[in-house]
Amino acid sequence: MYIRFVNYLDTINQYRKSKISNRNFLIILAVIVGVLAGLAASALKSLTHHIEEFLQSDWHWKYKYYLYFVFPMIGIFLTVLYIKYFIRKSKFETGLSPLLYAISKKSSKVEAHNIYSQIITAAITVGFGGSTGLEAPIVTSGSSIGSNLGRFLGLSYKEITMLVACGAAAGIAGAFNSPIAGIVFAIEILLPEFTIPAFIPLLLSAATAAVVARLFYTQQLFFLVTEGWEVNALFYYVVLALLIGLFSLYFTKANYAVKGFFYKIKHPYTKVIIGGLMLGAMVFLCPTLYGEGYITIKSLLKGDYLAIINNSIFSDYNDIPALVVLFTVVTIFLKSIATLVTLGAGGNGGTFAPSLIMGGLIGFIFAYLINLSGFAEVNISNFIVAGMAAALGSIMHAPLTGIFLIAEITGGYVLMVPLMITTAISYAVNRSSQKHSIYTKALADKGELLSHEDKDTTVLNQMKLKYVTEKNYPKLIMDDLIATKMNEIIQSHKNICAVTDELDDFKGVVYVEDIFSELISNEDKDKITVSHFVQSAPVVVNETDDLKIVLKKMEQENAWILPVVNNQNQFLGFVSKTLIFNKYRALLMRQGDYL
Structure with missing residues (x-):
């Protein structure tokens, strides 16, 4: 059933690509995101204000004002309960940091539950007296709408990121009835590097959200009476x-x-x-x-x-x-x-x-x-x-x-x-x-x-060591006879092997050219063990190291390839400059057409 649905969706996407350009399709989606984010902003404001009105005006009880002391705690308690029992399989986070992390490290993937969970929890928290704002939750909700719509339609990273920004802009526009501020917020916080065409989806998304929100709330948030400044x-x-x-x-x-x-x-x-x-x-x-x-x-x-x-x-x-x-x-x-x-x-x-x-x-x-x-x-x-x-x-x-x-x-x-x-x-x-x-x-x-100030560091931070660690290198034990391992060494087509002891503790490396040189000149080649060739690695990389640190170690030791071990000093594989640069180039190209 699921496979059939995916295939059907793929067929629709292929047909759409043949009839509508990606840029025009993105504009259509931006309007859809604006409508949905505007409705989400209206729902959040309406739900919050209804809770506040019920607690402060509609609930008539002689001693109700004494409960204002515990209302905020009740709101936080209900929020915690909701997160514990209704968001069990996913992680729930507050503020804008998780959204920025999603753009930086998760290919702009924002969990779908944020569409509604941010609205429910923020309304409960603030409605019961929690001293926070509704804007960050509605930004996350709007961004989640854009992210999941883009992922559902199989869009690329840059297109999903644009829809995430459209959702954020629409959230601000809907919450404050301020489309210009929504656009500026999206560019300033989420899209520091942008091109002029990026304005079009943002404009339409923010304007649409403002129109939708205005259908429910026509009153201006603040009224300023001034004759200007002196x-x-x-x-x-x-x-x-x-x-x-x-x-x-x-x-x-x-x-x-x-x-x-x-x-x-x-x-x-x-x-x-x-x-x-x-x-x-x-x-x-x-x-x-x-x-x-x-x-x-x-x-x-x-x-x-x-x-x-x-x-x-x-x-x-x-x-x-x-x-x-x-x-x-x-x-x-x-x-x-x-x-x-x-x-x-x-x-x-x-x-x-x-x-x-x-x-x-x-x-x-x-x-x-x-x-x-x-x-x-x-x-x-x-x-x-x-x-x-x-x-x-x-x-x-x-x-x-x-x-x-x-x-x-x-x-x-x-x-x-x-x-x-x-x-x-x-x-x-x-x-x-x-x-x-x-x-x-x-x-x-x-x-x-x-970060767009240091692109090298930004791209390297997006890469994880485990994804550029090659594990198809031969692993030899110190007491192994070289003669019994020759087939494995030759078939690997590698010029270096890792060496461990019987307890899998990393001991060093063996260079294949040293083995061949020794076997040609030594008549007792059947008795030679791995320990005869083992050398200390120039430097060892830990699996938790950042790639920027790895490259720095390579430069210091003038090494092109280094072994990777875990915290128990067990061999995991080798990392090479070649693979790092290839991955770096791929990510840099993706960042190049970020917008």
Whole structure:
């Protein structure tokens, strides 16, 4: 049945190739991905908001507000349960790092369950109060749609990768109703090297997703009322950018610290309890931390500068400016911890929305302090949106995405210059200390990141030693008689043999030309054993070595071929420059037509 289906699909593909060019077919698929990703984004937003509305408005019970302390833990617990019992055969991962890894090392293969599992788990986590964003899950869901559609139709690596990018662009476009930001995000994060024709599928996919999402959500996310920006305020934008750049460095370090803390906790339900209680306590103190947190930014942009404290237990003291400032600063740092705790405890989401919230709050409190001090009078709303763009650009190392996203979702194109200045400076501050973003650093440290700055390393990192290790070389034992092994040596057509002892411990190598020379001149050739010819290998390669290290060893020893052993010093085969270069050339050609 399966074979018949595959053959039928192959017949359809052959017919399609004869009638439609690959480029035109890719455009059609991009539109399909846009429709599906737009529906997925709408489903995620709708499901999340229904959960939030039920818990906060529809559920009437005298003591329900006391449960807000445990709601986040319930959401994380349900997420962990879903992953354990419904995604048993596949691996479930959060954030954008797995997506980048899939492009770099898995030929853009994104597991099919991500299409729906990202939506379900993110809605549960955020709907119950998890302090993360919905954008990373919808990007992964959209990318999974593109990846699986391309694989189902038997497309090539570059075509599947393009559909993955189309899914990501459509996810952002559908989530924010911002097609331009979706395109920029896909190019900046997933496709650093692109050609002009790549724009066409991305444009259509993002635009289609925005149209589909707009059928369900017509309201703009943020409303910005501004008369523009003033030259006199540029100095303060620069200071704001420096502050956010420094904060992004703190957030990066906090990310690794919190991850390390939860990594040491082995039992998943212990993580849920500890993380849930920590998160519940923070949400109880600062209600702004509940869910995505966009409501607070909306209120601040409307001029309600006390919104951040009014819904807390400290609302009775909202007439004290110093307390408003202190409470906002505490909220900013707690938001960073709450986001990381949510993810570390087992919840799903991303740092996209939290970056916007933290940046917006930093921009608000900075401008609020300037106005309180009397040194100057600045437009607080302008600084809020500038802070949002700067935080997103610096934390994610995506400055263009930050600029265009904020300009698009706020309608603040008139603030393009301040957005550019703050985002560029904050990004430069972070990049001066952190070469990679929080999404790419772990992959880069493992050599698993697709980098377009160092193509040699990128291609070598895509190659694994086990795939270029030749195992069809003769393996001799020290006490073997050469006469009894001659047929095996000759038939192998190899000029080198591996030598081990009876326990399979690697001892060295034997060169076939040495054997022939000795047998011609030695009359007692029937009594000569392998040990007579064995030589130490110039250097031995371990099966876990990267190919870049292998090539470095070859250059140092001027060797063309080296033996490969495992951690027990057992011989696995030989690796040669010839095979490495052939594989390198094949991958380089694939990267050459990446787009």
